[in-house]
Amino acid sequence: MQKLLTPELHSMRAEIITIGDELLIGQVVDTNSAWMGERLNEAGIELYQITSVHDNREHILKAIDEAFSRVDIVLTTGGLGPTKDDITKNVMCEYFNTTLIEDVRVRTHIQDLYKDRPDALNRLTATQWLVPESATILPNRVGSAPIMVFDEFKVERLKFKVNETSEAVTSDSQLSTFNIQPPKFLVALPGVPHEMKIAMTEQVLPFLRLKAKGERREARDIVHRTILVHGIPESKLAILIEDWENALPAYIHLAYLPKDGIIRLRLSSYGEATEKEVQSYIDSLLPLISDYILANEDISLEALVGRLLKQHAMTIATAESCTGGRLAAALNAQSGSSAYYMGSVVAYDNSIKEHVLGVQQDTLMQYGAVSEQTVRKMAEGVRALMHTDFAIATSGIAGPTGGTPDKPVGTVWIAWATPTATEAKCFHFGASREREQITLRAVTEALVRLVKCLKSKV
Amino acid sequence: MQKLLTPELHSMRAEIITIGDELLIGQVVDTNSAWMGERLNEAGIELYQITSVHDNREHILKAIDEAFSRVDIVLTTGGLGPTKDDITKNVMCEYFNTTLIEDVRVRTHIQDLYKDRPDALNRLTATQWLVPESATILPNRVGSAPIMVFDEFKVERLKFKVNETSEAVTSDSQLSTFNIQPPKFLVALPGVPHEMKIAMTEQVLPFLRLKAKGERREARDIVHRTILVHGIPESKLAILIEDWENALPAYIHLAYLPKDGIIRLRLSSYGEATEKEVQSYIDSLLPLISDYILANEDISLEALVGRLLKQHAMTIATAESCTGGRLAAALNAQSGSSAYYMGSVVAYDNSIKEHVLGVQQDTLMQYGAVSEQTVRKMAEGVRALMHTDFAIATSGIAGPTGGTPDKPVGTVWIAWATPTATEAKCFHFGASREREQITLRAVTEALVRLVKCLKSKV
Numbered sequence: 001m002q003k004l005l006t007p008e009l010h011s012m013r014a015e016i017i018t019i020g021d022e023l024l025i026g027q028v029v030d031t032n033s034a035w036m037g038e039r040l041n042e043a044g045i046e047l048y049q050i051t052s053v054h055d056n057r058e059h060i061l062k063a064i065d066e067a068f069s070r071v072d073i074v075l076t077t078g079g080l081g082p083t084k085d086d087i088t089k090n091v092m093c094e095y096f097n098t099t100l101i102e103d104v105r106v107r108t109h110i111q112d113l114y115k116d117r118p119d120a121l122n123r124l125t126a127t128q129w130l131v132p133e134s135a136t137i138l139p140n141r142v143g144s145a146p147i148m149v150f151d152e153f154k155v156e157r158l159k160f161k162v163n164e165t166s167e168a169v170t171s172d173s174q175l176s177t178f179n180i181q182p183p184k185f186l187v188a189l190p191g192v193p194h195e196m197k198i199a200m201t202e203q204v205l206p207f208l209r210l211k212a213k214g215e216r217r218e219a220r221d222i223v224h225r226t227i228l229v230h231g232i233p234e235s236k237l238a239i240l241i242e243d244w245e246n247a248l249p250a251y252i253h254l255a256y257l258p259k260d261g262i263i264r265l266r267l268s269s270y271g272e273a274t275e276k277e278v279q280s281y282i283d284s285l286l287p288l289i290s291d292y293i294l295a296n297e298d299i300s301l302e303a304l305v306g307r308l309l310k311q312h313a314m315t316i317a318t319a320e321s322c323t324g325g326r327l328a329a330a331l332n333a334q335s336g337s338s339a340y341y342m343g344s345v346v347a348y349d350n351s352i353k354e355h356v357l358g359v360q361q362d363t364l365m366q367y368g369a370v371s372e373q374t375v376r377k378m379a380e381g382v383r384a385l386m387h388t389d390f391a392i393a394t395s396g397i398a399g400p401t402g403g404t405p406d407k408p409v410g411t412v413w414i415a416w417a418t419p420t421a422t423e424a425k426c427f428h429f430g431a432s433r434e435r436e437q438i439t440l441r442a443v444t445e446a447l448v449r450l451v452k453c454l455k456s457k458v
Numbered sequence: 459m460q461k462l463l464t465p466e467l468h469s470m471r472a473e474i475i476t477i478g479d480e481l482l483i484g485q486v487v488d489t490n491s492a493w494m495g496e497r498l499n500e501a502g503i504e505l506y507q508i509t510s511v512h513d514n515r516e517h518i519l520k521a522i523d524e525a526f527s528r529v530d531i532v533l534t535t536g537g538l539g540p541t542k543d544d545i546t547k548n549v550m551c552e553y554f555n556t557t558l559i560e561d562v563r564v565r566t567h568i569q570d571l572y573k574d575r576p577d578a579l580n581r582l583t584a585t586q587w588l589v590p591e592s593a594t595i596l597p598n599r600v601g602s603a604p605i606m607v608f609d610e611f612k613v614e615r616l617k618f619k620v621n622e623t624s625e626a627v628t629s630d631s632q633l634s635t636f637n638i639q640p641p642k643f644l645v646a647l648p649g650v651p652h653e654m655k656i657a658m659t660e661q662v663l664p665f666l667r668l669k670a671k672g673e674r675r676e677a678r679d680i681v682h683r684t685i686l687v688h689g690i691p692e693s694k695l696a697i698l699i700e701d702w703e704n705a706l707p708a709y710i711h712l713a714y715l716p717k718d719g720i721i722r723l724r725l726s727s728y729g730e731a732t733e734k735e736v737q738s739y740i741d742s743l744l745p746l747i748s749d750y751i752l753a754n755e756d757i758s759l760e761a762l763v764g765r766l767l768k769q770h771a772m773t774i775a776t777a778e779s780c781t782g783g784r785l786a787a788a789l790n791a792q793s794g795s796s797a798y799y800m801g802s803v804v805a806y807d808n809s810i811k812e813h814v815l816g817v818q819q820d821t822l823m824q825y826g827a828v829s830e831q832t833v834r835k836m837a838e839g840v841r842a843l844m845h846t847d848f849a850i851a852t853s854g855i856a857g858p859t860g861g862t863p864d865k866p867v868g869t870v871w872i873a874w875a876t877p878t879a880t881e882a883k884c885f886h887f888g889a890s891r892e893r894e895q896i897t898l899r900a901v902t903e904a905l906v907r908l909v910k911c912l913k914s915k916v
Contacts, residue, residue, distance in 0.1 A: 022715050024505045025682060026496025027722065027756070029489050033510070038484025047482045049517075050510035052491070055713070059507075066524070083696045084703065085713040117691065124693035142890045192716070194895045224483060233578035238541045245542065255513070255543040257480050258650070264485065298485070318804075325778075325786030328804045332782035335858055335893055343810035345803055346776075346786045352801035352844055356814075386810055400793055432600045435793055437652050 012045045014073035017063045018052045019088050020191055023078075032077050032196055039200060041222050043209050045073065046270055055079055060091045064186065072183045073208070078191030080145035082124040089132065089148070092188055096150045098134035103146070106131060110144045138187075138203040143195040147203060148188040222270055223278045226298035229263040229289060230448055237263060241288050244281075249273070252281060260437075260444045264298065265289075294451055301447035302330040308454035309340035314389035316450075318344040319357055319382035321369060322396035322412060326443050342386045347378065357381030370395050370407050372415075372424045379417040379424075390453070391417045392446050396427075398435045409433075412442045416449050425449070470503045472531035475521050476510045477546050478649060481536075490535050490654055497658060499680050501667045503531065504728055513537055518549045522644065530641045531666070536649030538603035540582040547590065547606070550646055554608045556592035561604070564589060568602045596645075596661040601653040605661060606646040680728055681736045684756035687721040687747060688906055695721060699746050702739075707731070710739060718895075718902045722756065723747075752909055759905035760788040766912035767798035772847040774908070776802040777815055777840035779827060780854035780870060784901050800844045805836065815839030828853050828865050830873075830882045837875040837882075848911070849875045850904050854885075856893045867891075870900045874907050883907070 016036055022028040030052065037047040048071050053059045060079075067074045079088030093099060107129035114121040128144040131137050138147040187204055189196045229237060234256050238245070245254055251272035257264040265285075269278050286293065295304050309316060318327045328344035331337060347353040350364050359377040367373040375395045383391035396412025403409035409431040415424035429441045474494055480486040488510065495505040506529050511517045518537075525532045537546030551557060565587035572579040586602040589595050593606040645662055647654045687695060692714050696703070703712055709730030715722040723743075727736050744751065753762050767774060776785045786802035789795060805811040808822050817835040825831040833853045841849030854870025861867035867889040873882035887899045 021711075021713055021726065022722075022724075023492065024495050024508065025499050025726070026492040026494070026505075027682075027684075027715060027724070028717070029487065029492040031487050034481065034484040034487040036484070037482050041483050047484075048512070049521075050482065050508075052508035054506070063507075081714060081716070082693045083714045085711065119694050120691035122693050122697055124696050142888070194891055197892070198890065226485075233575065235540045235580055235582035236577050238582050239580055253479075253543065255479055256539060256541045257485060258539075259486070264480075266480075266485070268479065268483070320783075324790035325783030325802055325804065328783030329787055332804075332806055333894070338806060342807040343804045343814070344783055344806075345814075346783065346790075346801045348790055348796060348802075349800040349844075356801070356803075356843060385814060386807075430600070432656065433652055434655070436791070 012073070013048050013071040014040055014045050014075060015048050015067040015071045016050045017060070017067060017074060017076045018050065018191070019055060019060060019076055019078040020052075021055050021085075023052045024054060032191065032193055035193070035197065036075065036077075036200060039205055040208075041224065043205055044222055045208060046222060055085055055087055057087060057091050057094070060088065061095055064095055068184055068186075072185070074184075074186040075204070076186065076188045077196055080188065080190045082127050082144065088188060089130075092135070092148065092150060092186075093132045096132065096134055096186075098132045100130040101133045103129050103131045103137060106137060106146050109139060113142075113144065138199065140190060140195055140199055141202065142198050143190055143192060145190040145192075145195065147190070147199045149207075150186045150188070151184070221275065222268075223273060223275050224266055224268050224298070225278050225282050226264050226266045227282070227285070227289070227296055228294040228299070228301075229265055229292045230261065230294050232263075232289075232292045234258050234263055237265070237289070237292070241285060244285055244288060248281060252278060260440050261448075262294070262301070262444060266298075294448065301444065301451060303334055305331065305447055305450045305454065306334045306337055306340060308451065309390075310336075312389075312454065312457055314454075315340050315342050315387075316390040316392070317342045317382045317386035317388040318446075319378040319391065319393040320344060320346045321348060321353070321378070321394060322398045323394045323439055323442050323446070324348065326439055327392065327394065327446055330443055330447065342388050345382050345385070353378060357385070368407070370397055370411060370413055372413055372426070375413040375415040376417075376422050376424050379415040380422055383417045389419055390450070392450060393417075394442050394446055396438070396442055398438045398442075399431065399433075400435060403431060410438050412438070412445075414442065414446050414449060416446075416453055418453060470531070471506050471529040472498055472503050472533060473506050473525040473529050474508045475518070475525060475532060475534045476508065476649070477513060477518060477534055477536040478510075479513050479543075481510045482512060490649065490651055493651070493655065494533065494535075494658060497663055498666070499682065501663055502680055503666060504680060513543055513545055515545060515549050515552070518546065519553055522553055526642055526644075530643070532642075532644040533662070534644065534646045535654055538646065538648045540585055540602065546646060547588075550593070550606065550608060550644075551590045554590065554592055554644075556590045558588040559591045561587050561589045561595060564595060564604050567597060571600075571602065593646075596657065598648060598653055598657055599660065600656050601648055601650060603648040603650075603653065605648070605657045607665075608644045608646070609642070679733065680726075681731060681733050682724055682726050682756070683736050683740050684722050684724045685740070685743070685747070685754055686752040686757070686759075687723055687750045688719065688752050690721070690747075690750045692716050692721055695723070695747065695750070699743060702743055702746060706739060710736060718898050719906075720752070720759070720902060724756075752906065759902065759909060761792055763789065763905055763908045763912065764792045764795055764798060766909065767848075768794075770847075770912065770915055772912075773798050773800050773845075774848040774850070775800045775840045775844035775846040776904075777836040777849065777851040778802060778804045779806060779811070779836070779852060780856045781852045781897055781900050781904070782806065784897055785850065785852065785904055788901055788905065800846050803840050803843070811836060815843070826865070828855055828869060828871055830871055830884070833871040833873040834875075834880050834882050837873040838880055841875045847877055848908070850908060851875075852900050852904055854896070854900055856896045856900075857889065857891075858893060861889060868896050870896070870903075872900065872904050872907060874904075874911055876911060 016033050033050045040047045053063045079086045131146050135148040135150050253268045255266045325346045331341045353359040357378050358381040363373045375393050378393035379391045393415045397409050399409035410429040412427045429438045474491050491508045498505045511521045537544045593608050596605040711726045713724045783804045789799045811817040815836050816839040821831045833851050836851035837849045851873045855867050857867035868887040870885045887896045
């Protein structure tokens with residue numbers, strides 16, 4: 001099945017160019033693009049391609065040119081720091097045929113930003129308030145790198161739009177004064193994720209949404225609907241839903257995304273189907289796979305567990321050996337988790353299992369730390385210690401060392417204690433997996449147990 | 459300063475094309491490319507560009523063509539699953555003008571792989587042993603997707619090189635029979651990270667290294683040297699080392715990589731300088747910034763802490779509130795961490811701080827959970843509970859809610875207890891940061907305290 005990704009369908013189509021040697025030598029993982037892609041889709045803009053290039057003049061110039069040959073909107077990240085290795089601003093000046101001038105508003109903003117850090121206010125920082133004359137400057141509320149909007153066909157300088165109090169410009173009336181004309185423009189954003197996210201959220205996305213709204217007849221809705229599936233191999237799932245899949249219209253696309261033991265089944269439409277039509281296909285899919293559905297939406301397992309615990313007004317604690325705190329971290333990653341998450345004991349050493357969680361020395365000696373007996377006692381021990389409704393415990397061999405013929409690397413015991421019973425299950429995640437991968441699988445399976453346990457309470 | 463990235467310098471230059479809608483709609487973060495980039499650099503191959511494209515025939519074909527216009531080696535990831543949304547294999551057949559045929563060795567391998575999972579062996583899985591006739595098939599020891607090597611200018615089918623026991627082919631003599639001719643070729647890899655990593659490590663990198671070795675006169679060494687710096691703003695650091703930086707030859711490039719409060723200062727050379735020459739510049743840099751150096755290498759803080767603890771034969775535990783288990787997870791992420799890491803208490807709820815860590819109710823009532831008094835008691839409490847030499851504790855307001863005028867979001871207290879004393883420090887990571895970012899900064903600062911503490915013991 002081919003999707004309809006022909007250019008004429010997508011007047012609102014963007015590309016991202018990430019600029020920085022650190023991405024290409026593997027020193028930094030690009031987390032920005034996925035975040036931006038999700039937000040662009042929500043705003044009705046398809047992200048067509050992501051291109052990562054070196055901090056190199058020719059490379060950046062060529063990438064911009066190629067991107068504009070495919071789409072109208074180009075977003076770049078990176079290369080906007082005050083040090084010599086960052087050349088993005090100067091290269092942009094060259095591409096858009098403009099020069100740097102001092103911007104008093106940016107200067108005031110940076111001086112204010114660093115007023116308690118005189119160390120950070122120096123002649124290199126001062127280069128940050130030199131901005132391309134033809135660019136519209138959007139405020140970077142939390143950093144010194146100005147965010148620049150270039151219209152390929154205009155060289156008229158536009159005013160700095162942040163008001164004196166550094167508040168974000170988000171209202172329609174203010175935004176409409178930006179005066180960026182279709183069809184083509186480029187937004188240069190900082191590469192520091194938290195600066196990029198704030199600028200995107202407060203400045204760039206409102207501006208893009210406004211554009212999408214203004215061009216509604218051309219811009220199409222992008223619809224993605226996802227179902228979380230667990231407990232069935234990808235190929236078996238595909239055979240199970242084959243007739244349903246074959247009946248899908250060509251403009252609704254099905255994707256299988258297996259990761260860490262979960263399959264995300266996603267239906268997408270890029271402008272040809274309404275949300276209602278996509279939903280009707282989801283509705284006819286659900287009965288076919290009801291035994292395997294964890295959630296009828298694209299949600300993290302930890303958010304799902306949190307929501308279910310809140311619904312039941314119940315609390316949880318964890319006792320972790322091989323997962324080493326990652327299960328705790330997943331459970332408290334949500335804001336508001338203090339309503340249901342009480343705490344954890346990471347019992348890495350056996351002495352902690354014994355003295356803090358109350359696993360008997362005999363149990364540890366006779367069955368070992370990675371055993372049903374030990375992991376059950378860990379779950380019950382932390383549940384009693386922290387006075388919670390639920391508790392979950394993990395003990396396993398994450399490797400690469402520590403495996404035995406009986407208990408090879410990848411063996412993980414998980415136990416869950418509820419107000420009425422304690423259950424345990426052994427998993428084999430495979431000796432060929434890396435330490436991190438085995439740990440992630442264990443966290444996923446622990447959360448899946450919790451979801452099932454909590455759903456059965458409904 | 460411009461780097462010398464002219465094509466003639468780099469006969470061994472590669473690009474990555476990542477294939478999959480999930481990357482462009484932001485459902486999945488591409489962690490593969492960074493991992494591959496690092497390994498390619500180690501093998502003396504520069505990664506010139508990363509391009510992420512849709513599961514779309516025209517898009518994939520165009521991306522391959524464009525990549526071959528810039529480099530000789532193209533690696534693709536993704537789109538090799540058995541379901542209909544994965545089209546990479548068929549598109550490759552089109553690009554390289556070949557057709558699919560059954561490969562008996564691949565079939566045997568897959569049947570063996572799934573012998574304990576009859577569920578996963580079905581007619582869709584059977585499509586996985588259909589392989590492009592002109593491709594060399596490398597074994598995928600842990601998955602069903604065959605790894606395919608295409609030589610742009612050859613259409614002669616080469617033999618499946620895995621032996622009967624599915625062992626990796628790594629010796630020079632075996633590899634040399636692969637008969638892939640320069641100049642241009644493409645390797646199609648699975649997108650599942652752990653399958654990709656095993657295939658790269660066992661199959662693709664040995665093959666590429668052999669090529670690099672055979673073409674040594676043309677292929678240049680790539681040298682990267684990194685120093686970890688902390689406690690100085692990026693711009694001030696740049697001014698401090700300005701004279702030194704200006705004296706660098708044009709073919710040695712300096713980069714500043716700030717992240718989570720650490721600056722990675724990296725010197726790179728792509729073939730013009732020897733490792734010794736790069737090292738001599740590092741040697742002259744070190745005295746200039748000695749007050750700020752955490753490490754004279756590109757190492758994670760948790761690995762550095764682990765090494766220092768091992769050297770001193772000392773143990774550690776953590777007590778965490780706002781970091782919620784992430785500090786524990788960092789400390790036990792290293793294989794062998796059981797030698798020094800004993801365990802942790804995640805004391806999210808105040809009752810856990812009181813009853814498990816022994817923080818007095820009075821202290822919590824009078825000063826609050828986020829206070830010097832509480833965090834000191836947390837550190838001392840977990841150190842006593844787990845009988846360790848060191849302990850570190852965190853308590854803060856990660857947000858987005860919970861801030862007060864006195865203690866705004868971003869306020870984090872960190873305490874470290876040693877055999878001789880307990881110290882504490884308050885950090886302000888800024889209310890504008892996200893919950894996750896504040897947590898990461900707290901983990902970083904806690905690890906920095908530990909490094910400094912452990913180094914002062916030497």
